[in-house]
Amino acid sequence: MVKTNPVRLATALLAILGSLCAAQLEAGDRPNVVLMLSDNLGYGDIGAYGSGGDIRGMPTPNLDQLASDGLMLTQFFVEPGCTPSRAGLMTGRYSVRSGLNSIIVAGTPLTLQDQEYTLAELFKEHGYTTGMVGKWHLGQEVQSWPTNQGFDEYRVGILETTDGTLYPESMRRSGLPESVIEATQPQIWKSDEDGTLKPVRVYDLDYRRQVEGDIADAAGAFIASHAKDDEPFFLYVGWSHVHYPSGASEEFMGRSAAGAYGDMLMEHDHRVGEVLNAIDAAGIRDNTLVVYLSDNGPVTHEGKDDDYLGSSAGPFRGEVGGVLEGALRVPGMVRWPGKVPARKSNEMVAIHDFLPTFAAMLGGDLPADRPIDGRNQLDFFTGQTEQSAREDYLAFLDGEVSAVRWRHWRIYPKQIMSSAGNPSALGVYGYRVEGMGYPAVYNIARDPREQMNQVGTEAWVIASYMKIIGAYQASLEEHPNPPGFSLTEF
Numbered sequence: 001m002v003k004t005n006p007v008r009l010a011t012a013l014l015a016i017l018g019s020l021c022a023a024q025l026e027a028g029d030r031p032n033v034v035l036m037l038s039d040n041l042g043y044g045d046i047g048a049y050g051s052g053g054d055i056r057g058m059p060t061p062n063l064d065q066l067a068s069d070g071l072m073l074t075q076f077f078v079e080p081g082c083t084p085s086r087a088g089l090m091t092g093r094y095s096v097r098s099g100l101n102s103i104i105v106a107g108t109p110l111t112l113q114d115q116e117y118t119l120a121e122l123f124k125e126h127g128y129t130t131g132m133v134g135k136w137h138l139g140q141e142v143q144s145w146p147t148n149q150g151f152d153e154y155r156v157g158i159l160e161t162t163d164g165t166l167y168p169e170s171m172r173r174s175g176l177p178e179s180v181i182e183a184t185q186p187q188i189w190k191s192d193e194d195g196t197l198k199p200v201r202v203y204d205l206d207y208r209r210q211v212e213g214d215i216a217d218a219a220g221a222f223i224a225s226h227a228k229d230d231e232p233f234f235l236y237v238g239w240s241h242v243h244y245p246s247g248a249s250e251e252f253m254g255r256s257a258a259g260a261y262g263d264m265l266m267e268h269d270h271r272v273g274e275v276l277n278a279i280d281a282a283g284i285r286d287n288t289l290v291v292y293l294s295d296n297g298p299v300t301h302e303g304k305d306d307d308y309l310g311s312s313a314g315p316f317r318g319e320v321g322g323v324l325e326g327a328l329r330v331p332g333m334v335r336w337p338g339k340v341p342a343r344k345s346n347e348m349v350a351i352h353d354f355l356p357t358f359a360a361m362l363g364g365d366l367p368a369d370r371p372i373d374g375r376n377q378l379d380f381f382t383g384q385t386e387q388s389a390r391e392d393y394l395a396f397l398d399g400e401v402s403a404v405r406w407r408h409w410r411i412y413p414k415q416i417m418s419s420a421g422n423p424s425a426l427g428v429y430g431y432r433v434e435g436m437g438y439p440a441v442y443n444i445a446r447d448p449r450e451q452m453n454q455v456g457t458e459a460w461v462i463a464s465y466m467k468i469i470g471a472y473q474a475s476l477e478e479h480p481n482p483p484g485f486s487l488t489e490f
Helices: 006-022 061-067 082-091 119-125 162-173 178-184 211-226 259-280 352-360 459-479
Strands: 032-038 071-077 129-135 153-160 186-192 197-202 235-237 286-296 327-337 343-350 391-398 398-404 411-414 416-417 429-432 440-445
Touching: 006 343, 032 211, 032 259, 061 259, 071 162, 082 119, 082 352, 082 440, 119 129, 119 235, 119 352, 129 211, 162 178, 211 235, 211 259, 259 416, 327 459, 343 352, 343 391, 391 459, 411 459
Parallel strands: 032 235, 032 286, 071 343, 129 153, 129 235
Antiparallel strands: 071 327, 153 186, 186 197, 286 327, 391 398, 398 411, 411 440, 416 429
């Protein structure tokens, strides 16, 4: 099911022209790319990041080794929730530009639009076989299916939120008939040869415990089947762990000293190791670029089962749905043997940066008819420069700029309150209270928990903040954001 809209045809022509710049790269020299995205993994969960792993009774040896073997990013930033970060990853644009700055739940009209240009389309235009396994969460409309957004195949497909595994039991407690429950249960999807998606089984709490292993198996099978092809491959692995509800397989239940969440994290680490082993077994380690990221910060708020509250933002405050440092700063790793020097870096990188970085790696061009918020980090990743191409980052709630990161300062134009104790919360999960007057300014280097507003002594930071805001607002004059969707305002 191939799309043929004019924008994409033009982009394909640009890619052909751009490939002339990389004519030296033979098909066998271009790296395979395996991009793995965990779900709700906090900065403080992995051992390599200093406050998780063994010291919390849930060792993560495979992730620790991956961090050691490649570039370990200690200032990697994402968006506040699952859908926004995934939209930013795929498009290289802040999620407000695609209208996907809220988490997609069943019944809402939110979906990835046809005119968006994705990572998968970039790789496909440059001769890559493209595949995806696992969680998508960018809409269930036909136009937004992974196979209509550049992927050749999709397996163990989770199109919506993992929370959906809880809905059937909730509906039963509410007395709804089984016919209604069956019609609304989330499904696991698989693509046919023509790209059509078909449901293959119910995604319920029982299968929740099995799905992570099936995702790893499907990823390994894809790697094994394409490793010896004449053309390289791009594989996107959307893990289900460590998202609520807790669901480790029987093999990992009780393995950690940190309850159900620790068990789930240990299984996740093991499954990541299986994918890395599949790369080694196929003999393609040296020519495979591996990226491992989390989509947002941890879940720590009340209302979840006690066992799940093992997730941590490490030295920072914040959780999924907010814009505090710990909500947006998560693990990020890049491994490419012989190309990306192994090191730890505190330079700033954002989830939106991968699209322009991969475009630069392939010698391709990006669409010129829209803002691309990501920065080309190829020289930084490969060690040609010690400095990142990024020193600022915007965070959004309700479609509005709600926090700005510039160097080591975090600036808030509005007061942000957690939704944990506020049932009238807006945004992804956050609640805004306006009318502060001057922005709040926090020095993250000195005050990682954001407890001391320094606007009185460091008001000079506001000049840089206004410049960043001004550049974003100027971009809206030619390319306004689509209307946002609100469940509370119509």
